[in-house]
Every structure is written in structure tokens, then in C-alpha cells.
Amino acid sequence: MATAREVMTRECRCVGEHQTLAEAARMMRDLNVGALPICGDDDRLKGMLTDRDIVVRCIAENGDPAETAAGALARGKPICVDADTPMEQVMDIMSRHQIRRVPVIENKRLVGIISQADVARQVPEQRTGKVVEEISANR
Template sequence: MTTRQDLKARDIMHRDAQCIPAHETLDRAAQVMRQLDVGALPICDNDRLSGIITDRDIVIRCVAEGHDPGKVRAADLAQGTPRWIDADADVRDVLDSMEQHQVKRLPVIDNGRLVGIISESDLARHLTDQQIAEFVGKVFTPHR
């Protein structure tokens, strides 16, 4: 399927992305991930995006370091400024952002609120095979 040049982030995003509150524990985040069958959750603090947490973050940055996921809060793993894209950004901007920052999931914001998230599967439904190959080559290859 070829990408139409007029596609916007809102056209390809997965709607109804669920946030985990910043104060929530990592064991609860893992339960929500299981329930939703997702590998990442946006972290929200007072309805504002403050980060994103992945199942890998919980395992590597909490469990493997000997911390109790029942005591570590989602906010404790949210580092730096979260990457996001405006809902009206075009698909090329989405790809550029994901490639530049080497992220596999990108929250979508509209009027300051989280409205969705874009993942590799969302891209695969809307991009050509060549575009997907370029994306994978850039995102999954570490910068040197």
C-alpha cells in the first residue's frame, strides 16, 4: 500500500491510548500492559504526557536491578523530555521524529492531550515496503 502524502499522524495512530498515572506502581503498569496486550504505556501526570514506559523498562530498569515493581512508581522511570508528535503532523514528520530519536512508539498529542500512539504496526499498515525497510534500518540500528 502506498502512502498518501496528505496522511497525518491522526490518520495512522492507534486511538484510545491508555495512560498510566505517574504515581502508579510498575506492577500495576505491567498488569495494564497485559490487559491491553501492549508493550508500552504513556505516563501521564495530571492529564499531561510525562513519559512512556515499556515492558522492557520494567524488566531491565527495575526487576533486573533488584527493585520491587510494587514500590517503584512509573514516574521514577520517566526520564527526560518525552517524545511526541502533534496530531496534525504529516507522516514524513512522524517518520523523521521516530528515526531521529530511534523510538518505536510515538505518542500523539492534540491540544495538549494524548489522543493516540503510533507504533511500528501502525506504520506497516500505511507505508510501502521500501519505507518500512528504511525506517527499520534507521530505528533499529544504533547511531555510532
């Protein structure tokens, strides 16, 4: 089976940890994506930011997306995979943690991202269906 490197989307853009959520939302709009990795000044992954995070964790809490830094929403150690991780293991991680996107790291730097769509394009249909079902399950 393929590795993360073979399946990942390489043209992955980060939002800087000090950029505002309003800037992140504009990036999402312009890139037509619903999530962005949050990268620090050291080019290391700090977390993932979704459009839902902006709405639920900022706007719904009366926060100001023009004043709130993306890094403020980065919590805990981000779940990511190494570029040489076998796809079977990547899919297990996505299923176990119920995440739709997983950043791909090489030498501690972000090199890509794997989404459910990437899995669907590269993995047999039966296995893709199982992964999507497990990610979406209510637990």
C-alpha cells in the same frame, strides 16, 4: 501523505505517574502491549514506559515493582508529535530517535500513539522498511 491523526491508534491507554510498575505490567498484559504512555495527574504526557524498562531499570536493580511508581522511570522531555504532523515527519522523528512508538498530542493532551505496526499498515512498504531499519540500527 497522511498526518499522525490519520495513522495513530486512538485507543491509547495511559499508566498514571503514581501507579506502580506492577500495575503497569498488568495493564500491558491485559492490553497485549509492550509500552504505555505515562500520564500525570494533569493528564499531560510525562514519558513512556516499556516492559523492558520495568525489567532493566527496576527489577534488575533490585527495585520492587509493587512499590515503584511508573513516574519514577519517566526521564526527560518525552518525544511526541502533534496530531497534525505529516507522517513523513513522524517517520523521520522515529528514525532519528530510534523509537518504535511515538505518542500523539493535541492541545497538550494524549490522543493516540503511532507504532511501527501503524506505520507498516499505512505507509508504502519500501518506506516502512527504511524506517524500521533506521530505528533498529546500532548507533
